[in-house]
Amino acid sequence: MGLSRDDIEELAIPAYGLTELGRAVRDFGDAGTAELVVQGSRAALTWRNGAGKVSKSVPAAIRRQHPEELKDLKATAGDIDKMLPALVQRLDRQFAARRTWTYTAWRDRYPDHPLAGTIARRLLWTVDGVACGFAEGELRTLAGAPVAGGTAVELWHPIGREAAEVLAWRDWLERHRITQPFKQAHREVYLLTDAERNAGTYSNRFAGHVLRQHQFHSLAAIRGWRNNLRIMGDTTFPPATRELPQWGLRAEFWITGYGDDAYTDITTSGSYLRIGTDRVRFYPDGAPQNIAHDASGRDYYPVLIGRDQEPVQPVPLTEVPALVLSEVLRDVDLFVGVASVGNDPAWEDGGPNGRFARYWASQGFRELDQTAQTRRDLLGRLLPRLAIAGQCTIEGRFLHVNGTRHSYKIHLGSGNVIITPGDRYLCIVPRRDAGPDLGYLPFEGDLTLSVIVSKAMLLARDDKITDPAILSQL
Numbered sequence: 001m002g003l004s005r006d007d008i009e010e011l012a013i014p015a016y017g018l019t020e021l022g023r024a025v026r027d028f029g030d031a032g033t034a035e036l037v038v039q040g041s042r043a044a045l046t047w048r049n050g051a052g053k054v055s056k057s058v059p060a061a062i063r064r065q066h067p068e069e070l071k072d073l074k075a076t077a078g079d080i081d082k083m084l085p086a087l088v089q090r091l092d093r094q095f096a097a098r099r100t101w102t103y104t105a106w107r108d109r110y111p112d113h114p115l116a117g118t119i120a121r122r123l124l125w126t127v128d129g130v131a132c133g134f135a136e137g138e139l140r141t142l143a144g145a146p147v148a149g150g151t152a153v154e155l156w157h158p159i160g161r162e163a164a165e166v167l168a169w170r171d172w173l174e175r176h177r178i179t180q181p182f183k184q185a186h187r188e189v190y191l192l193t194d195a196e197r198n199a200g201t202y203s204n205r206f207a208g209h210v211l212r213q214h215q216f217h218s219l220a221a222i223r224g225w226r227n228n229l230r231i232m233g234d235t236t237f238p239p240a241t242r243e244l245p246q247w248g249l250r251a252e253f254w255i256t257g258y259g260d261d262a263y264t265d266i267t268t269s270g271s272y273l274r275i276g277t278d279r280v281r282f283y284p285d286g287a288p289q290n291i292a293h294d295a296s297g298r299d300y301y302p303v304l305i306g307r308d309q310e311p312v313q314p315v316p317l318t319e320v321p322a323l324v325l326s327e328v329l330r331d332v333d334l335f336v337g338v339a340s341v342g343n344d345p346a347w348e349d350g351g352p353n354g355r356f357a358r359y360w361a362s363q364g365f366r367e368l369d370q371t372a373q374t375r376r377d378l379l380g381r382l383l384p385r386l387a388i389a390g391q392c393t394i395e396g397r398f399l400h401v402n403g404t405r406h407s408y409k410i411h412l413g414s415g416n417v418i419i420t421p422g423d424r425y426l427c428i429v430p431r432r433d434a435g436p437d438l439g440y441l442p443f444e445g446d447l448t449l450s451v452i453v454s455k456a457m458l459l460a461r462d463d464k465i466t467d468p469a470i471l472s473q474l
Contacts, residue, residue: 006099010109013087016076018114021121026073031061034073036080038118041088041181041444043080045073080115087119088181093224095157096327098246103127106153111139119181124156124169131156131169135176142168159189159323173442180443186378188370190329192317201314202279206332209277210258210359211339216275219338223331230257230272237292242331244324248285249315251328253335254278254292274341280332282320287312330370337371337448343414345427364416368397372413375449378442379412385439386453388460399452403462405474410459415451417459419474426473428455
């Protein structure tokens, strides 16, 4: 039928019984009703008993009379909770995929789809080049004019846009209280630097970091990269790669394995616990695959399949489209920002034998990257709404918090804490459960922001702290 893989995946998105946008009502007769509503990236169930009154839990009559239907409904809610993040990631990857839809297909598959529409209607789009978003149930321009239809639809991206337009869309989202499923209007943009122009064919912007290998491996898969776990017994080590066939390119992220003869840095299966980062390069689509001859990953060379093949030179960064460069470097920044050991508050000692102490200190309180700068700007808007606003200020790389016992500085990149004066490190390991309710936010997914605000709230009331591990440091 001439359908691409992307077309088939989009056509296969189930509705899960939703009869309208993000909503379904299940009638259990005299036993009561259940309403399933998609709220952000989660499915929520609310109940009414046979008399029509709201119930905090499943009415006993429904449990007793309709056990199979109840089980099916809860399974549906669980399936939606799994599908929504997959849909978010799929759309987030479409920037670099150069995806374009016909208007009719796009309406059917995304904004008018009962499930996908809950995500698509929180994003910005261009219809025949006109930027627009959904407000008050209609597709509208920034000025509020309805967009009746068109021919070609693409996701809106901030690169190449005037700063005034980007800021205007951010204000528009806040005005309409729209929380985007991922950063779009607030998306970080990575432009070519002078150092990269001088290097010519590679970027060292994110070289020299130490990452937790298995966390990096999972993130790479989510972002559409192909990566092999580095295992000490292997003899060849390919870089992590992201295929970009729509642009005729392949991105490579060169990485190294960290280990020693004492086998203190590997798992029982022989895979490295940590890897080091190196350069990012681009090659033409179909160029011979590069590999490293040992775990160090410093000497990559192409694997030539045929006798007549010649090594292919990397593409000069000046010839890489700005959107592709930005999206690839944004991925790598994400890998470093999330998987770096420098973000682990328990690594003050530098890890095994203190070998990473210098790196941890430099990473944990580094200059702010693009992601942290976006976080700082958002936190500046968020602080006045918090009860601790009078005790907090933002200065440079830090959120300053005035407690009763001490004053503190929370790094806006890593979330690490310093006690002032004296600049003593304070180890606070965040719990895995949900953070504080931050009210309205313009986008989802910044867990570090939640950690920073949680620590600020804790330290603003440091005279109420009872945790012995924290008290001993104070």
